[in-house]
Amino acid sequence: MEKHVFVVDESDKGARIDKYLSEIFVDKSRSFIQGLIEKDGIEVNGKIPKSNYKLKTFDKIEVTFSEPEVLNVEAEDIPLNILYEDADIVVVNKEQGMVVHPAPGNYNGTLVNALLYHCTDLSSINGIIRPGIVHRIDKDTSGVLVVAKNDEAHNKLSEQLKDHSMKREYYALVEGRIKNDKGIIDKPLARNKKDRLKMGIVEGGKRAVTHYEVLERYNGFSLIKCVLETGRTHQIRVHMASIGFPLVGDPLYGFKKQKFKINGQMLHAKTLGFIHPTKNEYVEFTTELPEYFRTILDKLRKE
Structure with missing residues (x-):
C-alpha cells in the first residue's frame, strides 16, 4: 500500500480535485483518479470527496494506492x-x-x-x-x-x-432494406429494467450516438457501416433494433425467425484507430470480415 499526503496552497484554490491529482500523478488519468475516489482511496480533511470537489486553501488530501x-x-x-x-x-x-x-x-x-x-x-x-x-x-x-x-x-x-477520439468502425448485416443512405441514431441507453441481460432505450440513460451508412442492399437485408461516437454496451445492436433494422442473428434484439444458421449477431469491429500511447502518432488497424460473414454476403449478392 502506497500513501501520499498533500496540503493545498493558495495557487491551487478552486481547482477540481480530480484534475489537481492527475497533474501531480502524471501517469494517472482523471478517470483513474475518479475511480480511486469511488473506491474510497482519496480523502480530503478525513472525508471522501466527490470528483468535482473544488479545493480550498489548506485542504489536507490523502491518497492511498492499493497494491495490485x-x-x-x-x-x-x-x-x-x-x-x-x-x-x-x-x-x-x-x-x-x-x-x-x-x-x-x-x-x-x-x-x-x-x-x-x-x-x-x-x-x-x-x-x-x-x-x-x-x-x-x-x-x-x-x-x-x-x-x-x-x-x-x-x-x-x-x-x-x-x-471519443478513438476511431471505431463496425460492419453489420441487418434485417430489411434501409432506404436512407446515411443516418444518425442519438438515443440514451441503460439496463432494461425487465430483463437485466438486455440494454434498452431509456430516458435518463447514458447518451449514445451511432452513425450508420448503407454499403450494400440485398433482398430483405442491408450491409451497413457503423461509426461509434460513444461506446455503450450493445449500442449498435440496440440502436439498429430501435429503428426497425435489428442485426441478423442477434439472439437478444433480433427477429426470432432467422434465415441463416449462425451463432450470434453479424457484427464485426472492422477498423480501430488511435494515438499510440508512447509514440504519440496515429495508428490504424483494419481487419477483413470473417469467412462466415463473407459467405453469407456472397449468397445474398447472388440472389
Whole structure:
C-alpha cells in the first residue's frame, strides 16, 4: 500500500480535485483518479470527496494506492490473431464466439486467458479479471481491439475512449432494406429494467450516438457501416433494433425467425484507430470480415 499526503496552497484554490491529482500523478488519468475516489482511496480533511470537489486553501488530501491484486486467472495456450504488438500494446483480431474476459461461471477460454499465456506483462488497472482490457466487444462480435501492457498505456487509451477520439468502425448485416443512405441514431441507453441481460432505450440513460451508412442492399437485408461516437454496451445492436433494422442473428434484439444458421449477431469491429500511447502518432488497424460473414454476403449478392 502506497500513501501520499498533500496540503493545498493558495495557487491551487478552486481547482477540481480530480484534475489537481492527475497533474501531480502524471501517469494517472482523471478517470483513474475518479475511480480511486469511488473506491474510497482519496480523502480530503478525513472525508471522501466527490470528483468535482473544488479545493480550498489548506485542504489536507490523502491518497492511498492499493497494491495490485495478484492475478489468479489461468494462462491458456489459445491461438491469437495478433495484428500488432510492441512494448506497450497488443492489437488483436478477436474471433466470433470468444469471450473477452472471465466472469462468474466462465473463467476459461477467454481472450484474457490467451493473453496471459502470450504476454509477460499486462496493465493492472482493471484488476485480476480484466488485466490489460481497455475496451471490449461482445462474445459473438468479431474484430479488432487493443490491449494495454502497462498502466501508462492503459490510461492514455482510456482517455481517448472517454473523449471519443478513438476511431471505431463496425460492419453489420441487418434485417430489411434501409432506404436512407446515411443516418444518425442519438438515443440514451441503460439496463432494461425487465430483463437485466438486455440494454434498452431509456430516458435518463447514458447518451449514445451511432452513425450508420448503407454499403450494400440485398433482398430483405442491408450491409451497413457503423461509426461509434460513444461506446455503450450493445449500442449498435440496440440502436439498429430501435429503428426497425435489428442485426441478423442477434439472439437478444433480433427477429426470432432467422434465415441463416449462425451463432450470434453479424457484427464485426472492422477498423480501430488511435494515438499510440508512447509514440504519440496515429495508428490504424483494419481487419477483413470473417469467412462466415463473407459467405453469407456472397449468397445474398447472388440472389
